[in-house]
Amino acid sequence: MPQRLLGLALVFPALATIALLFAYPLAYSVVTAFQAEGAWTVANFSKAYELYRSDILFTFLIVGVSTLLIGIFSLAIGGYLTLGGSPAAVAVLRWLYRWPLFIPFIVAGQLMRTFLAKNGLMNNILTEVGLMTPIETVSFLDWRGIVIAFVWKQTPFVALLVAGAMASLDRSMIEAARNLGASRPRILVEILVPLVRQTLFVGLILSFVIMLSVLSVPLMINAQSPTMITANMAFRINAYGDYGVANALGLISYLMTGAVSWIYLRYGIEERGGGR
């Protein structure tokens, strides 16, 4: 089979890179999480729980709330792009929503750090318009700032996927529903959302994993307690060289991803069993 061998030889360098520089360190992190002073132990986990249990919960809530909001906003954007009554408004929205798509997280972090601060542009405009007095202004640079930065940066990505999936659907079904007098919100929720669910979930899970890996946003917006475990991991390494606890927190972040993927797989299979 010369062709098979040739094919494997051509794929080998790329595959070996992933194995050596991703799979191996990944396995190494899992093993190190269960080791302390050369022996197998769960001490790293009990220490991680003791020190960072509120941060673990905080991380899960921040990423969970962000994922939910990203889902809602991208469905709204995709829905309007597909069903919108005014071509002009659709064109404006299409031009507008994609701006943050490739903006790096660290830049998003810096933008929000200035925009959401107590004397940032947002509060300045709100007081200028008369919606607030300077004394009422608050800084959003806490968990809300992290959520806003995540949603701002990730919504265009999921909306792009969702809008693409909606655009490739058969329009005749939408037209039929419209002719029967269904309102547009109802068409969105009852027809479009079930049909693009697969794409939506893939986009949301990818966003969930990405947000769990981002170090720059929590460091720049809110590094005080409670913060995200990504910031804690960096702190354990830089301040103490404590790989055990850092890797234990890493394993917890893998487990969060695993839980979300499991929910997705289960949900997908259940629906297929339902005769669709």
Added chain:
Amino acid sequence: MTLASLETASRWLVRAVLLALLAFAIFGPITNMLIWTVTEKWYFPHKLPLEYGFSFWQRVFAPRGGAIESLTNSILIACGTVLLSLAMAVPAGYALARLRLPMRGLILLCFLLPQAFPNLAVYINVARIFYGFGLNGTYYGVILVHTTHGLVYAVWIASAAFAAIDRELEEAARSIGAGPLRTFATISLPLAAPGIFASAIFVFLESLDEFTGTFFVGAPVVQTLPLLLYTSAAGGNYQIASITALILLVPSIAFMFVVERFIRADVLARIGR
């Protein structure tokens, strides 16, 4: 006014308000950053800067300002990452699209691995392993980390670009006597070039913007733009942080506007297949 025209007017009002809110949410933070790049003096409770000017630009781009060094490093590393990724992704993409491979689906899935796990903990351990090989704080170490992350885009897009080529063109070249290598070099590669070029830009941008891997493997020796942005922001220097952010923002927004011209719909439809 009739009832119908009143309804049309109110619809337009709702649309205009919602779009204006979205525009505020998207451009507000960007505007705030742009103001900071030309601010000389700005403190509470003033709503706008007291003095405007470009003195921070001069400071950032002065020989010891750090920007030139970081920019050069970032571009060198991104170019190295693109070259290394393409050198591996073009053969791999061709094999995945055109040759009979055992476990093809599984191989494609392997390249997704770095996207499927939160990668911060992985970078920590890459840094630890690299330490043993003397790769920490070197360009090579940072390029290797960025390449691992960029490979999924490079391989998947290259594979889709080769798969989108009409097989008959390659067969025609073979039938008039061109060897497999010559067919690849004169037919397949030029036809797949736009897709591969798009993946190269994407890998370049991902490397330019990468923070976490560089933070653990490169810092403090290899200073890139994202690291400069972080250190100046942490030091409370909003002007330098904003100028660095602007340098990183321009290529990402430019790419957002041109990406659809590079990746054609027929290539896009084949990604991951």
